[in-house]
Amino acid sequence: MSDFPPLSNCALKRLGFPPPHAYSPPEGPFYDPELYPDGTINLSIAENSLLSERLIEHFSRPITTLHIPHLRYRATLIKTTLPTVEDLLPQYINDHFNPRVQITRENSVTGPGIGALLAQLVWALAGEGDGILMSVPFYDDYVRDISHPSMATLVRADIPAKVNSLSEDVLPYLESKLLASERLGIKIKAMLIPNPHNPLPQVVPKEVIKGYALLAQKYNIHLIVDEVYGLSTFQSAYPPALNAKFESVLTFDLPSMGVDPSRVHVLAGPTKDFGASGLKLGLLISPKNPDLLKLIRPLLFATPISSVSDLLFARVLQDRPFVERFLADNRVALTEAYEFVAEWLMFHGLEFTRANAGVFVVVDFAPFLARISPADAYPMAKLDLGVAALVREGVFMKPTNLMADPIPTRFRLIFTQPRNTMALALRRIEKGVRCRRSTAPRL
Numbered sequence: 145m146s147d148f149p150p151l152s153n154c155a156l157k158r159l160g161f162p163p164p165h166a167y168s169p170p171e172g173p174f175y176d177p178e179l180y181p182d183g184t185i186n187l188s189i190a191e192n193s194l195l196s197e198r199l200i201e202h203f204s205r206p207i208t209t210l211h212i213p214h215l216r217y218r219a220t221l222i223k224t225t226l227p228t229v230e231d232l233l234p235q236y237i238n239d240h241f242n243p244r245v246q247i248t249r250e251n252s253v254t255g256p257g258i259g260a261l262l263a264q265l266v267w268a269l270a271g272e273g274d275g276i277l278m279s280v281p282f283y284d285d286y287v288r289d290i291s292h293p294s295m296a297t298l299v300r301a302d303i304p305a306k307v308n309s310l311s312e313d314v315l316p317y318l319e320s321k322l323l324a325s326e327r328l329g330i331k332i333k334a335m336l337i338p339n340p341h342n343p344l345p346q347v348v349p350k351e352v353i354k355g356y357a358l359l360a361q362k363y364n365i366h367l368i369v370d371e372v373y374g375l376s377t378f379q380s381a382y383p384p385a386l387n388a389k390f391e392s393v394l395t396f397d398l399p400s401m402g403v404d405p406s407r408v409h410v411l412a413g414p415t416k417d418f419g420a421s422g423l424k425l426g427l428l429i430s431p432k433n434p435d436l437l438k439l440i441r442p443l444l445f446a447t448p449i450s451s452v453s454d455l456l457f458a459r460v461l462q463d464r465p466f467v468e469r470f471l472a473d474n475r476v477a478l479t480e481a482y483e484f485v486a487e488w489l490m491f492h493g494l495e496f497t498r499a500n501a502g503v504f505v506v507v508d509f510a511p512f513l514a515r516i517s518p519a520d521a522y523p524m525a526k527l528d529l530g531v532a533a534l535v536r537e538g539v540f541m542k543p544t545n546l547m548a549d550p551i552p553t554r555f556r557l558i559f560t561q562p563r564n565t566m567a568l569a570l571r572r573i574e575k576g577v578r579c580r581r582s583t584a585p586r587l
């Protein structure tokens with residue numbers, strides 16, 4: 145007789161998944177200028193610290209809006225007339241995304257973050273062994289939300305490095321992967337694309353999203369567009385060649401394009417724009433698929449948004465002048481932070497993806513890796529040596545091979561740490577790869 149009480153069949157199939165992250169941060173606390181000056185500077189998580197103090201200042205104002213329903217289950221809170229994110233998040237989207245159909249509590253579902261909502265959405269659209277199709281490179285945490293709870297699989301359309309996977313050139317690759325996957329018995333149920341993209345820090349042009357929607361129509365599948373970086377867009381001195389303006393798929397006239405709007409779903413929310421991912425707030429929007437939302441809404445009853453997050457963020461969202469100023473200043477702060485890092489990268493002659501959105505760039509560290517690894521080392525070995533060298537100097541960054549990047553020597557570098565922290569991180573990187581102390585501008 146086994147010593148262990150049995151697990152479900154689903155759980156048994158999942159044993160060993162997800163595999164441990166190939167690269168994990170070292171032990172000990174992350175850097176903090178006062179608390180942990182020797183801690184590791186974490187440039188691996190897509191967080192934006194540029195205006196954190198301003199948000200903390202807003203949160204720190206005396207709270208006069210805490211009421212007894214905030215202590216009750218969410219079902220009580222949302223039945224009050226107290227302002228909650230249930231109403232305010234749809235309004236945030238109406239104010240800033242210019243949707244064709246007004247977003248309301250009825251055509252959206254709030255939940256504790258984009259990941260949690262995506263997991264439930266995938267569960268509703270795909271079953272065990274079905275596929276969710278994405279181009280590479282992709283945001284690696286999607287794997288978690290695609291595979292659990294639905295047990296679906298992320299099917300990756302490999303795109304050669306010379307093809308811009310955010311241009312219309314990606315579409316034939318998606319279509320042929322969809323067909324190949326079906327031949328292998330993996331039925332594609334949806335395509336997923338973040339716009340603006342992660343890890344590529346760019347807005348995806350409208351024509352490309354339209355191409356995805358037409359493919360979804362052609363093969364009778366769903367399209368999920370993750371627009372969580374929709375308002376974290378900016379213009380800089382170093383824009384991408386395809387410098388598109390962000391247009392939410394919610395603005396598209398899908399029927400006139402020949403696309404049934406009930407197959408198009410959007411994930412969005414304010415936490416990336418406000419550098420407050422830990423508050424766990426997000427919105428799933430499906431203006432023309434009420435039945436789908438009816439199915440998903442109760443799935444979140446057990447894991448709703450905390451009413452403390454709700455209270456604090458509802459107060460922010462009601463302060464519309466604060467929100468407008470914050471979003472505008474965040475774009476300026478992103479521009480400055482990006483240009484600062486871009487100039488350092490150019491100083492060192494490193495290739496990187498030009499950005500007009502998000503909080504990161506993808507950098508080819510090949511010249512740096514060559515300094516610290518044997519010439520005949522395999523790319524994976526070079527990456528391992530690179531990560532170890534940076535960790536030794538107190539910087540942690542993820543190689544994009546974790547994201548199926550076709551270029552095997554790249555890293556995703558988050559540029560939205562406060563300026564002094566960022567400068568220290570760049571100096572530590574220089575030391576890690578044995579560069580002479582840089583005379584890079586402003587470092």
Ligand SMILES: Cc1ncc(COP(=O)(O)O)c(C=O)c1O
Pocket residue numbers: 190256257258259260283338341342370372415421424425426
């Ligand atoms: C494109 C994208 N979608 C979703 C998420 C996760 O969002 P949340 O923290 O709300 O689950 C991230 C976080 O980095 C992201 O980059």
